[in-house]
Every structure is written in structure tokens, then in C-alpha cells.
Amino acid sequence: MLHNILNITAAKSYVPYQDLENKQMLLGILTEPGEFVNHIRRYTNFLTTQMVLGFRTTSIHDPKLQQLFDGFEKFCEASSAGTAALVDFYPLLRSLPDLFLPLRSHAKKLHEKERELYIGHWLDVKKRIKDGTAKKPCFCVDLVAAQDQEGFSDALAGYIAGSFLEAGSDTTAATLVGFVQAMILYPDAQQRAQKEIDMVVGSGRLPTMEDETNLQFTRACVKESLRWMPTSILGVPHAVTQDDEYMGYTIPKGATVINNVWAIHHDPNRYENPYKFDPNRFIHDLQIAGEAAKNSDASKRDRYVFGAGRRVCQGLHIAERSLFLAMSRMLWAFNFKAPLDASGQKVLPDASKLTQGLFVMPERFEAVITPRSEKRAAMVQHEWEECRTLLDQNLQWKQVPDGMKFSVYQHTQDNTVDVQ
Template sequence: MPVSYLAFILALTALIAYRLSKVGRRPAGYPPGPPTWPLIGNLHLMPKDKAHLQFQKWAEEYGPVYSLILGTKVMIVLSSDQAIKDLLDKRSAIYSSRPDMYLGQIVSGGLRMLLMEYGETWRMIRKIVHNNLNIKAARTYVPYQDLENKAMLIGFLDTPNLFINHIRRYTNSLTTQMVFGFRTTSIDDPKLKQLFHGFEQFCEVTGTQTAALLDLFPFLRILPDFTVPLRKYAKNLHQKERELYVGHWMNVKKAIKKGTAKPCFCLDLVRAQDEENFSDDLAGYVSGSLLEAGSDTTAATLVGFVQAMILFPEVMKAAQEELDSICGDRLPTMDDEPNLPYIRGCVKESMRWMPTDILGVPHAVIRDDDYMGYKIPKGAGVMWNVWAIHMNPKRHPDPRRFDPSRYAHDNQTAAEAASNGNAAARDHFVFGAGRRLCQGMHIAERSLFLAISRLLWAFDFQKALDDNGNEITPDADDLTEGLFVLPKPFLARIVPRNSEKVAHVRAEWAKMEDLLDDELQWKVLPEGLIWRQYELATEKAV
């Protein structure tokens, strides 16, 4: 073997060995973090479950900005309101992308807006969504919310043990009306069940260690499916998800083209497709993602609220006293909101106490940056550690106590709080940050206010009893796992406060039924909705 060739091989081997020796190490200048091991970095420390608790411990140990070295990748963890304000908000131009989430993208066919990288397609979609979910548009959806809320109250009266199902139908039907133009009328609707079950599976897949390994060591992706069964599972999930989302889209698109569709978000989406010529699959995922977001997270927050009322009965009583003094023997409405500060506090505290996006959905930085003297490298994932901030006793004393009085003097909407220049004045971080801020927050807040105020006005929430008559106390720390979380199913005893309220709820629903046809869809839609009638391109030309 020639000496020059041998020298080349030795040099190449030395270079590879040197590069490998750097993998897993925390470079100088990066934010602090737990000790690393060669090649794997901090992978061995990543928890299999209850990850939010470990991330909170690291925040207490390493400070508001720390780093995790995960094989070949870096994750910067922001655990203070000020760090989120400074980076995700003020520097949103470079902190608004997403890190690679391989299995999540397989489930989504690369089309889910939640996981999409910051770019031209994402900006186009966000503009379309903004036109339909801004504050002006949100005010016009109150009749939808009023109807679905009263339907939920009837469900609580008739089958209170199925309260989670009634909550899910409430949020889902509101969203199917806004997005596709039809109501979801039954808790047994197969597409409703498919939506919630599919989203649970998506969250579980993206939260697995297998998903993390495929993100952190991309060369593993060349392995065949039989050695990575979770990837095959993800592909099957995508087929089911696509069938649901694109199926909804194609049905409403045909109706829009025929002029038979009811006003809905998809009217604007069809117009945009005419102009931009994007695929039906993308359109299906845009509309489906809105359905997903509007249904799942609001429902999860309300399930958490019910649990809180069982665990903190003194809060329920204080809220009911306020409602009785302001509303008396009538249902609360959105007009009552300014006069119900404790109920507004219940809305905010529900999102703080049981945050659905418990560790946020990571952002990604698109160029090198510096913060607090630390280097944040291009391509790093940037996590906003929602749980650690919400449970910081310096920010929220006795954080695991459900206490709406924390917000006694906070009259901000969630949008106003998110844009407040004082980071400490932000109420909670459930709706994200920067350019990834949830555009449906105005609608979500109204849905939560109506649900919380009317449920408390009409019902008492108590601990369920076992066969021996002993009370069953829900475990507030027993949460589902994954990208988004909620309390695991629990028992509750939900009883009407008195017979007069029962009669009033039924009378209100009877009025609503007069507005519905034989299939429980609107006979005539409420006035004031924002959508324009769709016109075919040939009609426009004339």
C-alpha cells in the first residue's frame, strides 16, 4: 500500500474520530445543562414519562435558559417569561421555524401547519387563517357558541357521567360549523371520535423515545419499516387522518362550487386555492388542523376545569356567589363578562393550572444568536417550558392550588397579555409565542368563558362515590403523555344546583331547537357572519 494512501486513510480516520469525539459534548459558550455522555449527550437522562417534571427540575438547577445536548442536536429550554419575551417574541424573525419532527411529519404527510417550517407556505396559510379567526371575526361566532353551549348543558343534565364526551362535542361542533358549515350533533358521531382518538395517537407517537431517536440520529431513518414498527404505525395514522381531513374538505369544496354550502372558513380556502393552486391534500390539512386545534385543546382545558372544581370546592362556591349576584335566575352571556371578574379568573387559571401544551411545541432558530452571554446555534430547537413557568412559586405562589383570585386585577384578554411589553404581566403561555401565537385564542377564550360560567351557574361538581359510599379524589397529576396533554379520565358527580335551573336550561334549549331543522342543523344562519359568497372564476369575469 503506498505511503501517501496510508497517510490519507489515517488522516481520515483521525478526522472522523475527532468529529465523533465532539458529538454529545456541550460546546463552550452554550447555556448550561446537565452533564453529557459521549455521542449521546443527555439522551440517557430524558424521562420516559412525566417529562414536564424533569424539565422543571432542570430549570430550578440550571436557570431560565439551559441546554440539552441530544446526540447530534441541541435543545435550548426557555423557562422564564422574560426569556420567552426576549427571544420568541422580540426576535420572532429568527425564532419562528420548527425543528425536524420526522415521525410527526409522517403522520401529517408534511402538511400540518403546527409542524411546518417557517416559510412561504406557512405564511400563506397563516394569512388565510387570520382573516377568519381575528378578533373582529371571533365576535360574530358567539351565536354558534351560545347554541353549542346550551346543547352541552342538556347533555350534562341527561347523562352527566359522560361529561367528557359532552365537552368534546361542544368544542368540536363549534369548530365544524366555523370550518365546514355543519354541526356535530351527537357524542357518538364517528368522525368526532376519530378526530379525538387520532389526535391522541399523533401526540403519543411524537412523544415517544423512538421519535426522538429518529430526530436526533437521522441515519437511523434508512432502516426498513420492520425494524422501526412505529414508523409503519405513523404511516397508517396518516392514511386515517388524511381520509378524515381531506374527506371533509372535498365534501365542502364540492358544495361550495355548487353554491349549496353554508358560510364557513372553507369558502376563503377555496378562493385561495383558486388563486394559489395548492393541492387538495394541503387544503384538507389546513382545514383539518383548525378542526383539530379548535376541538382538542379547548376541550382539554374544560376537562381540567371540571377536575379543579371537584378538588377546590371553595372556588366553585365563590364563583357561584358571583354568578348569582350578577345573573340571578338567567344564564350568563358574553355581555356579563366585564362584571364577572372571578369567572374571568377561572378562565385564566384553568389554562395556567392545567396547560394542554405542557412543554410547548418547540420553535427552531434559523441563524446563530446570543442571549445572556450564551451562544444559541443555528438550527437549535427552542422549547418554551410552559409547565415550569406556570408552576414557578415566585410567579404564582402555591402554584398547584387553583386560585382565580391571582387574576383579580387582570382585565387583559389573552391576546393583550401576550403582547404586553411587561413579560411578568402575561397571564399564561398556553397560546404560544411570537409568530406562532395561536390565532384562535379570541374564540377559545369566549368558548371557555361561556362554558365555565354556565356550568357553574347550573351545576355543582362533587367527588364521585365508590360502591361503599367513599369519596373518590381525582389525581391532578395523573395526566396523559405526549405533545399535548389533559387529565386522564376520572369520575365526577355532577348535579343540578336546583330544579329551577334545570327548568331554565331546558327552556333555553327548546328555544334553540326552534332554530334547527329535522337534522339539528341551522335553518337560517345567524346574521353578521364574516364570509362572502363564493363566486366561480367565470362569474367574476362577467
């Protein structure tokens, strides 16, 4: 079911969603530049709530949006703590009561909040689908049909939808925050990308997906951002299905295998001066994300943050488009600089300071974000006003754009599941 709404053909159909949310993000950064992280997060969260649940997240202050990001961040911190590692190494410790494992008690509380969020979202959209008030199509329409046929619990359905929300929101947002940091630390890359965008697009309109093939340096910025600041630094753990051997090491069936994304992306044998943000590494790489992930020559894959092998992230096509639209338009509209201290010296962010956990992003830093011209600022405002005509008084889509590629769940007579 996920594959049917995330494959490359389907991904292209969601551009109207991405286009509108991107324009609201630009307006937010224009009017509240100090809140750029929150505006980026709302942009990335929107697409998943619209695709999965059928509604827009309209405000950076939405409590459910804050819970999604804050809860996941706290879970990442808990799962990477020393106590968690100790229990992993010595499973016997799991039998201890919570009194002796306060981290587990803390994790249970986080889980209850997460469960309330995920299942609450599910029960709400399920009710709206059942009574005919939901905006269709969305992924949960299929999920309701599947539940009616298969009889699985609301908890399972809630976590299917919730994990989709989580995966689609955090990773892209963190990459974009890292990109903003890179533009401050490497102004030459910023200026070169802006020059390319100005030559191809000009000042009279925003970049679109149709410009992508003519903006190779900007595409290289997307690739380099994913390499330079990989958000899932150890990937997603896998397990081997049979005994295997690698470079003299025996890997027994069932053993967990960790994909050390950070080490691969910062390997000096693979990337010269790997801690430098340098889009030129990919200036001649014309592969889209899906092509790179499947390249039989592993040395020519542009990044491993989406995983590797058969279990590669299914949302990479959508993420790639979200990143290109965001980066190209942010560079078109704004300049990014470091703030100055009392003596007039630049206060540069430290790229080595990352949030802790299995999932990382730059620690909070200050950025001075200003429109490149009054004309471009006015264009950002005008574009959002045009988008407002597509929305109702609650800032929800009046009608779903044509061409949305959602699957049709069918339960066939021989008790097999058919997704078309």
C-alpha cells in the same frame, strides 16, 4: 385568511354559534352527566366544523368526531415515545426499514386514517360549495376560491382545514375537562364563583358574554384553568431565523426552540404554591387574552399556552369566549362533587395523572354532576328548546346568523393575493 376570520372583531361575531352549542352541551351534561367529557368535546368541535366546513357536529357518537380526537391522541403518544426521540437524536436511524422501526409503521397507519378524515371532509365540502348546497359563509369557501386561483392540491387544502379543526377542538376541550376536575378538588373556588354568578346573573337566566366584565372571579377561573392545566405543555416548536444569545448560551440560526409552558406555569418564583388551583392569582388581572399575549412585560402575561411572540395562536379570542361561556354556565347550572366509595369516602381525582404525549389532559376521572335546582334544570331544557327553532330537521342552522365575519378571497391582476 385565518387572521381575517379569527381576529378579535370576527371572534365577537361567532357568539351565536357558541351560545347555541353551549346550550346543547348543558343539556347533554344534564341528561347524561357521566358523559360530560364527550359533551364538552362536541361543544368545542362544533365551532370549528361550523366555521371551517359549514355544518354542525350534532352527536357525541359521530364517528368523525371520535376519529378526530382519538387519532390526535394516538399521534401525540407516538410522537413522544422513546423510539421517536431516539430517531430525532440520531437521524441516521431514519434509513432503517419499517421492520426495525415498528413505531413508524404504526404512525403511517395513523396518518392514513388522518389523511382520509381531513381530505374526506375537504372533498365533501368542496363538492357542496361547487354545486351550491353548502351553508355559507365558511372558511372553505375562501379555500375553494384560493385553490381555483393558485392550483394547490386537495391534500394541502385538506390539511389546512384539518389542522384548523384539530387546533380548535382539542385544546379548549381539555382545558374544560381540567376545569371540572379543579371544581371537584377545590370546592371553595366553585362556591365563590357560584356566589358571584348568582349575585350578578340571578337564577332566572343563563350568563352571557355581556356579563363577563362583572364576573371577575369567573374570568379569573378561566385564566387559572389555562395556567393550572396547560394542554400544550411544551407549546409549538419554533426555530430562530438568525444566530442569537441568551444568558450566555449561543443559539445558532435554524435551531429549534421549545417553549416549556408547563415549567413557566408552575414556576414557584412566579406563582406561589403553583400546583394549587387558585383563581385569586388573577383577581386583579383585567386583560383579555390578546392584550396579555402582547404585554411587553412578560411577567404580566397570564399564560403561555397560546404561545408567545408573533406566532401566538390566532384562535385565542374565540377560545377565551368559549371557555368563559362554558365555565360560567356550568357553574350557574351544576354542582360538581367527587363520588363516594363503599365506605362513604370521597374518591378524589389525582391532578398529577395526565394523558401522555405532546398534548395532555387529565386522565379519566369520575364526577358527580347534579343540577343546582329543579328551576335551573328546567331552564337548561327550555333554553335548548328555544335554540331548536333555529335548526332544521337535521339539526343544522336554517340560516347563518347575521354578521358572520368571513374574508373575501380575491386574486388581483398583478398575481398577488388580497384578502379583505
